[in-house]
C-alpha cells in the first residue's frame with residue numbers, strides 16, 4: 128500500500144445513517160466523492176428527542192440503500208473500495224451496532240481492512256476534505272450528543288480531551304429551550320432563526336462555569352436552561368407575552384459566549400494556532416460569527432466545515448479512515464465491539 | 477448450492493454454511509454457534525468466517541444467504557439482519573429472511589415426522605415468550621406472537637400439540653423434541669423451495685412484534701415554585 132486509496136465510511140451513532148466515500152492521494156490530500164445521509168429525525172420529532180429504538184430500526188432499513196447511493200454518486204463499485212471505516216463509538220449502543228455489523232460484512236466480503244474509529248475524531252478529520260491538511264488544532268465539537276474541547280496534534284494520532292460538558296450537551300440545551308419557546312425539534316436551527324430578529328442583550332442569562340475557580344475548559348448548560356425557564360415562567364405569571372426572539376437571542380448569546388471564550392483561551396494556553404469547529408451546533412450562525420471575531424482578535428486561524436459536514440455524516444468517518452489508511456494504521460479485528468462510551472483518546476479501536 | 481445461514485434472534489449467535497440440493501434435506505458443511513446474548517455484534521462475523529473455513533469455502537463461493545428475521549430481542553436481531561443484507565449486497569447474492577421460529581420447527585421435522593402439532597417458543601424477555609404452532613410437516617398454523625407464558629398455557633390444550641421445541645418450552649408439559657435456537661440446516665430448509673426455484677426474495681424485514689418504547693412528552697414541569 129502506497130498510502131493512497133478509497134475509503135467507504137459508515138456512521139450510525141445517533142439518528143443519521145451516513146455513508147461517505149473519500150479518496151486520499153499518496154500526498155495525503157483527501158477528496159470527497161460521496162456523502163449520503165438518511166435521517167430519521169422526523170420520526171423523533173413528536174417525542175421531542177431521539178428515541179434510540181426508533182433510530183436503530185431506521186438504520187437497519189437505510190443501511191444498504193445508503194451504501195448503494197454513495198457508490199453510485201461516486202461512480203464506483205464495491206471492487207474499488209480499499210478500506211471500510213465505521214464509527215465504533217461513542218453514541219447510542221443499539222444504533223452503533225447496526226453500522227458496525229454492516230461495516231464488518233462489507234469489509235469481509237470486499238476483503239479489505241476495517242477501521243473502527245472514534246466519532247469525535249471523525250468530526251475533526253472531516254474538515255480536511257474541505258480545507259486540506261490540518262495543522263495541530265484546538266477543536267470545539269458541539270452537538271446534541273457532545274460538547275468537547277480537544278487538542279488534536281495529528282489526525283491519525285492520539286487526541287487530548289481538555290474539557291467537556293458536565294451536564295447537558297450544547298445541542299440538547301438548544302432543543303430544550305426551543306420546546307420551552309414553542310419552537311419545533313430539533314431546536315438548533317429554529318432558535319438560530321428566531322434569534323436573528325431578537326436582541327442578544329435583552330436578558331443577561333448566566334454563563335456556566337466561568338468563575339475563577341471553575342474548571343477552565345468544562346461546560347455546563349443546565350443552570351442556563353433553568354434560568355431561561357424561570358424567566359419565561361415569570362413572564363407567563365405576569366400575563367406578559369414571551370418575546371421569543373429576544374429570549375432566543377439572549378440564550379444563544381450565553382451559550383456561544385462561553386463556548387468561544389473557552390475555546391480561544393484553550394488555544395492560547397496550549398499553543399495552537401488553528402481552531403476548528405465541528406458538530407451540529409457548529410452550523411449555528413452566531414457561533415460561527417463570534418468564533419470568527421474572537422479568533423481574528425487573538426490571531427488564530429478558524430476552520431469550520433460547511434454545515435452538511437458539521438452534522439453527523441459518513442464522509443467524516445471515511446475522512447478519518449482515509450488518514451488512517453495513509454498512515455498505514457493497524458486495521459481493527461472483526462470482533463470489534465461497538466462502544467457507546469468510547470473515550471476520545473481512542474481514535475482507532 | 478452453497479448457502480450461508482445466519483440467526484441472531486436468540487442468545488445463540490449462529491452461522492453456518494449449508495449445501496442445498498433438490499434431492500435431499502440440506503446438509504451443514506460448517507457451523508459456528510456461540511451463546512452470548514450481549515455479544516452478537518462481536519461474535520457473528522468471526523463466526524461466519526470460521527464456518528466458511530470449516531466448510532472449506534470462501535465468502536465468494538456462497539450463492540445465497542438465509543437469515544432468521546426473528547422474532548427476537550431487537551438489538552441482537554438487527555446484527556444478523558444487517559450482516560446478511562450487507563453480505564448479500566457486497567457479494568451480489570440474494571438474501572432470504574425467514575421466521576426464526578419456523579427454522580426451529582423445520583429442524584424438528586427434518587429429523588423425524590410428528591404425529592401431531594408442534595409448539596415453538598423462544599425467550600422474548602420481560603416475562604414473555606415468542607411463540608408459533610406448526611403442523612406435523614412444519615407448516616405454520618398460528619403465530620408468531622409475543623405473549624405471557626400463562627396466557628399461552630391457556631391456549632395449549634386447544635392447539636393439538638404433541639411436542640415442543642425452543643427455549644422456555646418445558647413449562648408447557650409437552651415432550652421437548654428440538655433445538656433451543658434456529659440451526660443453519662433449519663433456516664435453509666424454510667427457504668429451500670424459493671432458493672432452488674431461483675425466486676426473488678421478499679422484502680427483508682425484521683419481525684419485531686412490539687412497538688418501540690417511547691411516549692410523546694407531556695406537559696413540561698415547571699422549574700419555579
Ligand SMILES: [Zn+2]
Pocket residue numbers: 246250270272406407438439
Ligand atoms: Zn456527532
